[in-house]
Amino acid sequence: MAAWAKRLAGVRGVLLDISGVLYDSGEGGGTPIDGSVEAVARLKRSQLKVRFCTNESQKSRGELVRLLRRLGFDISEDEVTAPAPAACQILKERGLRPHLLIHDGVRPEFDQIDTSNPNCVVMADAGDDFSYRNMNQAFQLLMELERPVLISLGKGRYYKETSGLMLDVGAYMKALEYACGIEAEVVGKPSPEFFRSALQAMGLEAHQAVMIGDDIVGDVGGAQQCGMRALQVRTGKFRPSDEHHPEVQADGYVDNLAEAVDLLLQHAHE
Amino acid sequence: MAAWAKRLAGVRGVLLDISGVLYDSGEGGGTPIDGSVEAVARLKRSQLKVRFCTNESQKSRGELVRLLRRLGFDISEDEVTAPAPAACQILKERGLRPHLLIHDGVRPEFDQIDTSNPNCVVMADAGDDFSYRNMNQAFQLLMELERPVLISLGKGRYYKETSGLMLDVGAYMKALEYACGIEAEVVGKPSPEFFRSALQAMGLEAHQAVMIGDDIVGDVGGAQQCGMRALQVRTGKFRPSDEHHPEVQADGYVDNLAEAVDLLLQHAHE
Structure with a gap:
């Protein structure tokens, strides 16, 4: 087990980036990232609150949610914070x-x-x-x-x-x-107002939430500046050099959303 | 007479920007700026050395020179410094x-x-x-x-x-x-190497030359940083706010190339 996973203690809600965490966009709409459909389902069955926090600005929320449901995700429009x-x-x-x-x-x-x-x-x-x-x-x-x-x-x-x-x-x-x-x-991310509006929709304080994203600056750095914890997934736009970013250090790095959810479900309630 | 025109004393060569000083590009190739065809001709009949120093990068020098000759300018390819x-x-x-x-x-x-x-x-x-x-x-x-x-x-x-x-x-x-x-x-401008290669082609030192351009930063600021004098014309991309630029002050501002040449021919040999 990663030593840093202890830092997940006390987490009550999860903010999920969409592109690069749930799926990669592309021809025919895109492809789910391995294990992400099940990971979202497991989170939703848990006691953790879940909200989707995306900078997607090519599609309306309606179109995005229809695409994600078609790919197998349990998601509805009113769960999405978008710019x-x-x-x-x-x-x-x-x-x-x-x-x-x-x-x-x-x-x-x-x-x-x-x-x-x-x-x-x-x-x-x-x-x-x-x-x-x-x-x-x-x-x-x-x-x-x-x-x-x-x-x-x-x-x-x-x-x-x-x-x-x-x-x-x-x-x-x-x-x-x-x-x-x-x-x-x-x-949008990394604007603090944007993260705060997502937290407000969940009814949580920053210190009770963790952001999971593939963007070391926009997701991880932005969420941390708001007082949240933040994990980076090694999917989507992740590049190995992100783990040695000169300005931003994630609370933890995980191979994908599935691993993040494993660790959360083990440690959040400690 | 503008008081600053005394600063033109001792000028032995002139570097001319092309777009916005000689002509404005556009439909059918473009339009000469009023008085510029004659101004270039007068400069060339004078004892001042003349070179064209452009950041034009949509056309080859050959194409640019053919266009300018068609518009009436006395210019040849070997007189042009281009990026x-x-x-x-x-x-x-x-x-x-x-x-x-x-x-x-x-x-x-x-x-x-x-x-x-x-x-x-x-x-x-x-x-x-x-x-x-x-x-x-x-x-x-x-x-x-x-x-x-x-x-x-x-x-x-x-x-x-x-x-x-x-x-x-x-x-x-x-x-x-x-x-x-x-x-x-x-x-290209404002790179010092670029200005120096133009000066070298004229056989002049920076302090002997004046740059005439419509870009307060690229033409005027760049030339001054090389030790040249520089005038801004109120044609081309010139905007009134350029005369109060926070970082760059031209040695003089003129309505167009024709006025610059009037002043140069009066004062360069003082």
């Missing part, structure tokens, strides 16, 4: 009308948002829609605004598809930040 | 075989370069070829290299076309730097 609904709330609160640099898959989340005469840009993982033309359109709009506001759904560097590593929204966010000389507001 | 030939020299010296993330227009400059089994990425202003697919291909290659080398032809934030501001290579360079966790090597 698009959080962004919509911010837009409404601040009277912002976005130009949307997003994938068509996530567009339904913005159905109730006024996008006429835009006074900000909201960007998400647009995938192939990150064309030069679309990037330039967002850039020109920001340069015309007296107070340019750029909201980015996450700032991931890359994610893993079954076919290989893929550039994530963070790379394109950096491009617009540099071109416009501005700093984006990030909605 | 692609400088990059080719670096590739040869270091035995690098590039994957090319570039526009087809500049491809002829790389005709003599071995691009098999690439061990680095060279990026330039690829325009519409900055597709997600092409960016991702360069990203994946860099992530596979043990020592990833990214060479960028310039690092401009944007440039001006007749239709409006356009994202330049620097924005996409920042995207790849962030995604891969690396720093690019910049060939």
Whole structure:
């Protein structure tokens, strides 16, 4: 047994990243990661609270949940904390009308948002829609605004598809930040507000929860800065160098979600 | 007369940026900036040495010179310092075989370069070829290299076309730097080596030359850091806020190249 597993004592709830932990996206929707379907089922049968905390911004929650259920996962829409609904709330609160640099898959989340005469840009993982033309359109709009506001759904560097590593929204966010000389507001992990809204939905304090993710900075570092414990799985975008990251050290490293759940079920109630 | 024009005393040579100073690119090739054709002709009839120093990386020097001659400019290929030939020299010296993330227009400059089994990425202003697919291909290659080398032809934030501001290579360079966790090597302005090679081609010392450009950081700041004087024109990508830039102050600001040449011909020989 890993010595660090003692650190799991007292955990009452688990926040699960989705992409790279539950499944790898790719052709035909994607592939579940070995053991993850059963691991989620075991967690749900346990006394631990479970919530899914994702930066997925190519799909609406509805589409994501349908895909995951098709892959065998026990998950429903109201168990998912995702950046698009959080962004919509911010837009409404601040009277912002976005130009949307997003994938068509996530567009339904913005159905109730006024996008006429835009006074900000909201960007998400647009995938192939990150064309030069679309990037330039967002850039020109920001340069015309007296107070340019750029909201980015996450700032991931890359994610893993079954076919290989893929550039994530963070790379394109950096491009617009540099071109416009501005700093984006990030909605999603690793923003503390985002983790706190997930904790609130579970009715837990940070010290009672553990985050499980494949992103050493966005998942592990972000959760730890909120006072949570955090494990990194060696699946998804994990790379061996993550275990020697210059700034972030996970509370533990596990081969996959199945191993994390084994250890949690053994040690959480100690 | 502007008081600062006295600072032009002793100038023996002029380095001219091309895009935004001579012409604005755009539909049908582009449009000369008012007075610039005559201004270049007057400079060439004077005793001042003239060289063109551009970060243009969408076109080969041959294509660029043909376009400018068609617009009426007196310019030949051997008067142009451009980043692609400088990059080719670096590739040869270091035995690098590039994957090319570039526009087809500049491809002829790389005709003599071995691009098999690439061990680095060279990026330039690829325009519409900055597709997600092409960016991702360069990203994946860099992530596979043990020592990833990214060479960028310039690092401009944007440039001006007749239709409006356009994202330049620097924005996409920042995207790849962030995604891969690396720093690019910049060939072109504001790299000191690049300015020095232009000065060497003119046979002048830095203190004898003045740079005229529309980019407060890349042209003006870069030239000043090499010991040259530098003027910013209020054409091309110039924005009023440039005159209050937090880090760079030009030796003088002029409405256009024609005004710069008026002042130079009056004051250079004082």
